[in-house]
Amino acid sequence: MTIKVIMQELSTSEENYIKAIYAIEQAERDTVSTNALAEQMQTKASSVTDMVKKLSAKSLITYEKYKGVTLTEEGIAIAIKLIRKHRLWETFLVEKLGFGWDEVHEIAEQLEHIQSSKLTQKLDAFLNYPKFDPHGDPIPNEDGVIHKNEKARNLSETDLQEAYIVIGVSDVSPSFLKYLDKNGINIGSKIKVLQRYDFDQSISIEFNGKEINLSKTAVQNITVIPN
């Protein structure tokens, strides 16, 4: 007797909620509150309550009134599949179609919902099984395994006078990425941390021979490893 796993069809909205819950779970290591989810989804708390009941009924999250939600194993698997598709498509758009890294997130938000596991698998092969997307984020493999870089840290947690390599950005808004482009900073850029200003938590770095000042907000959105 064979057991058939029925992978339920999810709406785009349901998928986006799953992704949002996953993202919050990764950031804060706690159950996800209704308000936090409403914030992430740019919607109202009452809408979140509605959706959260539906996802709970489908066993993709556990939900207790007034106590927030957590993804189930199945929910996590779905979230990771979506992230995999999102990052593969972003890689395709940059590597094959020549888009800038600031242009691909919005399009990938649409493409990640295309339903075809064969497509995902063939896209992965076509791209030569890339490990990271254009923003330096790791791409989960077909089994859902994500290889995080152990040495990765936020630029705000670095030592003075030490050399680092930029390996990722956590804000993918076009304005931030264009700002980095203007300064020539990209994934792989070699930098040295020169000074840290306590009054506004900005820092100055050496990059390509010149000194660049980065605001607190910019610094918080750059991930590096020691060089």
Added chain:
Amino acid sequence: MTIKVIMQELSTSEENYIKAIYAIEQAERDTVSTNALAEQMQTKASSVTDMVKKLSAKSLITYEKYKGVTLTEEGIAIAIKLIRKHRLWETFLVEKLGFGWDEVHEIAEQLEHIQSSKLTQKLDAFLNYPKFDPHGDPIPNEDGVIHKNEKARNLSETDLQEAYIVIGVSDVSPSFLKYLDKNGINIGSKIKVLQRYDFDQSISIEFNGKEINLSKTAVQNITVIPN
């Protein structure tokens, strides 16, 4: 004073209706009836009436009660853009990802709704501005121009003992395309029409040295040009 053309955002459902109306208009050269549209959309006539009112309010079709619908200029432009995207994606899936021509239609049905004119343009360039999709259908260019082959005709309208080249298929169902695959018939296949059987309107052709019998239904779905 500049006139700004506001390209309205359409839902996937609205887009599919526009495409369906266009397809029927091409086939029968007449206004499109509610029932014909319901048949094409695999839905009920009452649902069609509802949608037809909406599209009419958006000036994408002209609609008169009990008299069927016609696409407006704007409606036609939208239909052609969708067909362009559909066929470009099918080409991508076959040429770049290695899908079979029988596997791509369903996936392209999803991909054609991705919103980004820059994506369409870059995909076109990446594919080297292909003129035809994997089923031999012409791909509209960025200006909406479709180059139809003047010499194209249905296999049912061919002369005996004459040589032809298969240039297209009008049924894209996997079962039909797999049937052609089994016989080795593809776009570009050189064939000779041997005989025509009146009693069931089947024909026999010579292909690759061997004789193949094709049913009426098969014949009706193959497009050829004289060799």
Added chain:
DNA sequence: AATATATTTTAGGCAAGTCTAAAAATATTA
């Protein structure tokens, strides 16, 4: 502990897209 504040849920409503059943209009046929 009682009160005030913040968070979350419920109640009720709206738009899109679909359906069934019934009514209205059009087309066919006797």
Added chain:
DNA sequence: TAATATTTTTAGACTTGCCTAAAATATATT
């Protein structure tokens, strides 16, 4: 042309996903 059949529209209902306003619960403050 009148009856019959077919097509199309309307009426009313359902689901999904969202909203606002109000009620319920939980948390913070005095």
